[in-house]
Amino acid sequence: MSCFEGQLASWVAPAREETVDTTRTIAALVAEYSTALYRVAFSVTRNAAEAEDAVQETFLRVLRHESRLGEIRDYRVWLVRIVWNIVLDKKRRAKTRPEGEDIADHARALPSADRAAVDTVISSQEHGRILELIDRLPAREREALLLSAVEELTTAEIAAALGTTESSIRSRIFRARKELALLLDKEGIPR
Amino acid sequence: MNSEKMNDAMGPGQAAIDAALRSISSATPSSGLEGRILTRLAAERTRMETTPPRRPLFARPLFSRVGVFPARALGLMTACLLGFVVVAGSVSHSRHIKSGQGSAQPPLVLAGQGIGAASAVHPAAPASAPVPAGQPGRSARPSSPGRARIAPHARKAPGVAVPSPPSSHRSDSQN
Numbered sequence: 001m002s003c004f005e006g007q008l009a010s011w012v013a014p015a016r017e018e019t020v021d022t023t024r025t026i027a028a029l030v031a032e033y034s035t036a037l038y039r040v041a042f043s044v045t046r047n048a049a050e051a052e053d054a055v056q057e058t059f060l061r062v063l064r065h066e067s068r069l070g071e072i073r074d075y076r077v078w079l080v081r082i083v084w085n086i087v088l089d090k091k092r093r094a095k096t097r098p099e100g101e102d103i104a105d106h107a108r109a110l111p112s113a114d115r116a117a118v119d120t121v122i123s124s125q126e127h128g129r130i131l132e133l134i135d136r137l138p139a140r141e142r143e144a145l146l147l148s149a150v151e152e153l154t155t156a157e158i159a160a161a162l163g164t165t166e167s168s169i170r171s172r173i174f175r176a177r178k179e180l181a182l183l184l185d186k187e188g189i190p191r
Numbered sequence: 192m193n194s195e196k197m198n199d200a201m202g203p204g205q206a207a208i209d210a211a212l213r214s215i216s217s218a219t220p221s222s223g224l225e226g227r228i229l230t231r232l233a234a235e236r237t238r239m240e241t242t243p244p245r246r247p248l249f250a251r252p253l254f255s256r257v258g259v260f261p262a263r264a265l266g267l268m269t270a271c272l273l274g275f276v277v278v279a280g281s282v283s284h285s286r287h288i289k290s291g292q293g294s295a296q297p298p299l300v301l302a303g304q305g306i307g308a309a310s311a312v313h314p315a316a317p318a319s320a321p322v323p324a325g326q327p328g329r330s331a332r333p334s335s336p337g338r339a340r341i342a343p344h345a346r347k348a349p350g351v352a353v354p355s356p357p358s359s360h361r362s363d364s365q366n
Contacts, residue, residue: 023236030228038220052220052227059228060235123210130211149212181204 022066029075030059036076036152037083043146044087046131054090058083077160080153084143084161133183134176141176144169 034055041051061082062069072078134142147158148169159166 026232027229030225030232034225034228035220038224039216039218042218043215046215048218048221051218052224055220055224056228056231059232063232063235064239124214126207127211127214130207131215134211145212146215149216151216177205177208180208184204184207 022069025069026059026062026066029062029079033076033079034059036150037079039150039152040080040083040147041087043149044084044091050090051087054083054086057086061086074157074160076153077157080147080157080161084147129187130180130184133180133187136183137176137179141172141179144172145176145180148173 037055037058038051041054042048045051045054058079062079134145137145143162144158147153147161148155153161155166155169159169162169
């Protein structure tokens with residue numbers, strides 16, 4: 001944490017007086033939301049480096065529009081919307097599905113302390129197949145389902161980020177799960 | 192999300208889906224993410240402070256001194272002048288081409304034939320030789336009702352064969 005404070009001090013020091021407040025605000029946003037934003041980005045990219053790039057790009061955009069910080073009512077929703085747009089834009093440009101599941105990411109994500117390494121790899125492969133099936137879902141259902149996986153986000157926040165209502169989000173998630181269960185049956189993935 | 196209720200409602204497959212989604216929700220960034228973000232932000236702020244912000248063309252000192260309206264009027268006049276020059280140049284160029292190529296073109300109408308320029312380039316084939324005078328017509332109307340018969344001395348162009356009607360036909364028509 002001392003390293004973090006040192007970097008924050010070095011960032012704040014050269015800034016002019018009027019930017020100090022926004023600088024501190026942005027630093028606080030980084031400390032509070034960077035992990036949640038990383039998960040949101042990771043749910044789409046499934047790649048650690050790309051997810052981190054997206055989070056960094058999000059805060060760069062915040063810095064470029066720092067004059068608007070005072071107008072924002074809900075920082076979490078605002079940031080989620082920014083990172084969501086960034087990852088979707090990147091995905092659209094790449095025009096490909098996530099390139100290869102990053103096994104290291106899965107290993108990092110799963111609680112592997114109490115599992116054998118082989119089990120971890122097998123389950124991560126199964127998860128990878130299920131995530132591939134999620135990618136086949138219609139965009140609206142897929143987006144709602146992926147954002148619902150991020151525990152930091154409530155249904156109301158997901159609805160605000162996607163610009164719809166809570167009931168719509170609930171029904172999208174319900175439809176997504178139902179359709180996904182059918183796809184699992186069709187693919188014969190062990191459940 | 193109330194996942195237990197959903198699991199009950201939609202069957203056992205939901206457990207696998209939940210596990211896969213948990214692999215996303217439990218993903219953690221590599222250590223030092225905040226520090227890396229702050230470093231990049233610091234570099235970006237330095238760049239923003241050292242690089243002057245881009246201003247639109249009309250907001251630059253030259254135009255701000257002259258004023259926006261005169262600058263726009265000047266631009267409009269320049270655009271009109273350029274447009275006039277382009278149109279005038281195009282017209283004079285096409286006239287120049289017309290006058291240079293006028294003699295090489297084929298005559299529009301051939302004298303005495305009444306045909307146009309395209310036909311003059313590709314003239315029609317000459318007419319066939321006239322039929323010798325004094326010969327009867329090509330076909331003769333039958334005296335009795337029936338099929339028209341080709342007269343044996345029909346007027347025809349030289350080299351054109353006329354088949355002679357079969358005798359059975361003739362007898363039929365006569366009957």
